[in-house]
Amino acid sequence: MRETKEMMRLLGPAEIRILANKLDLRPTKKLGQNFVIDGGTVRRIVRVADLSPDDVVIEVGPGLGSLTLELLASAAHVVAVEIDPVLAHQLPITVTDRGVSEQLTVINADAMRISETDLLGFTPSALVANLPYNVAVPVVLHLLEALPSLRKGLVMVQSEVADRLAAGPGSKVYGVPSVKAAWYADVRRAGPVGRSVFWPAPNVDSGLVSLVRRDPPATTASREEVFAVIDAAFAQRRKTLRAALASWAGSPAQAETALRAAGVDPSARGEQLDIHAFVRIAESRP
Structure with a gap:
């Protein structure tokens, strides 16, 4: 495992740019493509996610694979859902080069349309992802509803979105995302993330949000x-x-x-x- 951990560090800023050039990749705002290039941030995300060796992780928007590689060193399996076909094709190659391909399944699909039947028999227990800013809330709510096996999650989102998801009653930013997320889980802020850890750097800061599944309120209403x-x-x-x-x-x-x-x-x-x-x-x- 130590050797694998050492290899995970190889996908830094230089490697990210080499891969991007190889793929002629121009990150787009439409797909919310801001790739993590800082190894410390990647390791922090996985550490805070508190994964066990038995966890099956669903990762949305793995991009070039920075977070994916660290997840593979900590979980039993990673199901990566990537909407960009070029990135979905490249990710298994990147992972194979580092010797952990048997623990990865890549699905080229829109996470907003994913259901249990799309996961090729895998039953994810954790959601860990650097989510595209423009779809973060609907993706989180959809996956919590569509995948009842999810017991926990840690997502990186725009800072103000993190605030809204974790807000409690009476807060100025408490709203629809706050209440609907509370239907599924206990939600809290799990720390800030600066702009400099991304390529390209976004115009806003990010934040980590922790989700721990609990039963929805007992009710006669749907x-x-x-x-x-x-x-x-x-x-x-x-x-x-x-x-x-x-x-x-x-x-x-x-x-x-x-x-x-x-x-x-x-x-x-x-x-x-x-x-x-x-x-x-x-x-x-x-």
Whole structure:
């Protein structure tokens, strides 16, 4: 394992650029391609992810493989989901050159469309990824829903997205991502990441977000019904819940009836409620 760890360090800034030139790669904002070039950051991500030798990791957007290589040294298997066909083709070659190819499966697909049946029989227990900024929240929420085997995760996202995912009720940045993520998991910030560890360097800082799966709240309402309340409550943040939920309930009066039945003040606003309050409101719909 020590020899493998030493080889993992070889994919630094120079190697990243050599690979990029070989592939005639021009990172695009459309695909959110900002590749990690700092070995210390890669090792930190894997360390904080707290993987066991039995974990099967799903990595979204592996890019040129900096994080993938370190994950392969710490987990039983890595399922890498890469939307770019050129990168998906290159990754197994890069990994084979370092002698750990049998632990890697690459799937050329859009992570937003991945389901259990697409994973070739693998059952991932952990999500670890440097997520493209423009799709980070929907990818996290989709994978938590589509892959119930996921028990934990550590994702690197734009700093303000990390704040929103981990925010609690009453925070200025608490919103739809915060509440929906709380349906699936305990979410917290796990540290900052500067801009200089990426190529090309983004215009914003990043942050690590830790997710630990827990059972969703016990409820007679479906997830879709609860999420519909959340969406309605935050669609017009400045409005009271009585007004914001009027269309959802049928009228302001019916919204007030549902809110009172749920034990929620009709004059409150969405950012004051936790996931359990939204569940009670969904259960109380007239």
